[in-house]
Amino acid sequence: MSDRRDGEPEDGAPEVDGGHAATTPSTHTVRLELADEPGQLLAALHPIADNGGNLLSIYHERGNKTPRGRIPVEVDFEATQDRFEEIVEALRSEGVNVMQAGTERYAEEVTLLLFGHLIDTDLSDTLSQIEGCESASVADVSLAAPQGTEESSSARLRVEARAGETETALAAVRDVAGAKGLRVVEPLVGVEA
């Protein structure tokens, strides 16, 4: 389990804030421009896989052309920040035109609360299950367990969702929480102040 998801309290510390770590793989999107010739796509994917990137999805917009008459391709993959930089460098040295790199795949962000027997029901597993949903990624976790691990505790989650998929992400959180008897306090999505 990656440490950014690990919100369990240390000895004597009732509340612990989670945070990003440079060693944790995260999702990256690169937008490439390929010549409309056989073998171009495969050639572009090699530098990603060879440098430790874990391919998630490839969106090959064949019907679309860039202003230079080439085909735009969007590739999502998981990698640590260091590896991500190496990958972009490798792509460029292979002559692949990288139009955009590092854009967050997750465009929307919501904060929500979970409460109940968070620790007894394995918080790490709960967070992994939420991450298992295509639409959602847990960016940050804060846990409050003032009465120890056996009583009801609370967590505040910052969940990132793909553009337009906040409702799907929330539904995933509801399902995971419901199966474990946890309650969710959702934000009012789309309602400002």
Add this chain to the structure above:
Amino acid sequence: MRLAVVGAGAVGRSVVELAGEYGHEVVAVADSSSAVVADGTGDRVAGVDADAVVARKAERGIVGDGDPADVLAAEYDALVEATPTTLGDAEPGFSHAREALERDRHVVLANKGPVAERFGDLRAAEADSAGEVRFEATVGGAIPAVSTVEDIEPGHVTAVRGVLNGTANFILTRMAAEGLDYEHVLAEAQDLGVAEADPAFDVDGTDAALKCVILANVLSFGAADDPADAREFTLDDADVEGIRDVPGSALRLAAEDGQTVRLIGEATGGSVRVAPRLVPENGTLAVSGTQNIVQIETSHAGRLNISGRGAGGPETASAVLGDVGRLE
């Protein structure tokens, strides 16, 4: 207008006390076991003595020496139905309303049961009657929620949401402000008379859900060309979660992020949902204490917010008497 008031709780008593100030006359009052009906017939009916009714209720627990059944048969123009809200068949409130409509009299409800559980039946009885049914007092106490939706026209209202239960809001506000747990604050609320001895109706979200069901019915029936096509909502159609289990720690985590938790009810023409939700700590919906707020989302007029007192005898009676005024 000549009013018959059924139900002599806080709201019924306040209607009896305040009707004169609004230019109306109370000609009959009933509680569950006693009644008083003014003497005379037709235009010569003199109103009952409001002070005497309220005093008898306070001192002897009765409103008069008459039979409650006589009140429904009295010479009134509008029946004010202020008996306690009942679920399911919404009786006896529903029958009181139907009887008045059958006599071509108006009905003003403070009782949520008939509009939350039997909206279609009530609308059908109204369609066969020269009388009209109004129910502003059933949603948000003094806040003119129903009439504002009617003014905007239900077809141009996309959603109504808000804080519709003062007891739950008081508890959440105190938990956040004092860092206390639910049980502590509930005990305090009970001492202050803000929460009932059995707080379930408020803290489990039922009361807020009934109000949202009523609003959903207003939106649904109001937007339909033919009432027969309108979707009818009852409490069973509402997705309801209360605040009973919300721990103090959840409110602290919310506050660290500039947010807080409120029991928010939402109604559209297609769904009803009540649940504790995260809202910005200083946002419009985060009203404090026993305050209520109704937020109306419109197609052409943006968002309207109306906040105020969501409960209380005189507050709710003012909504009842506002409805009576609209019937004239």
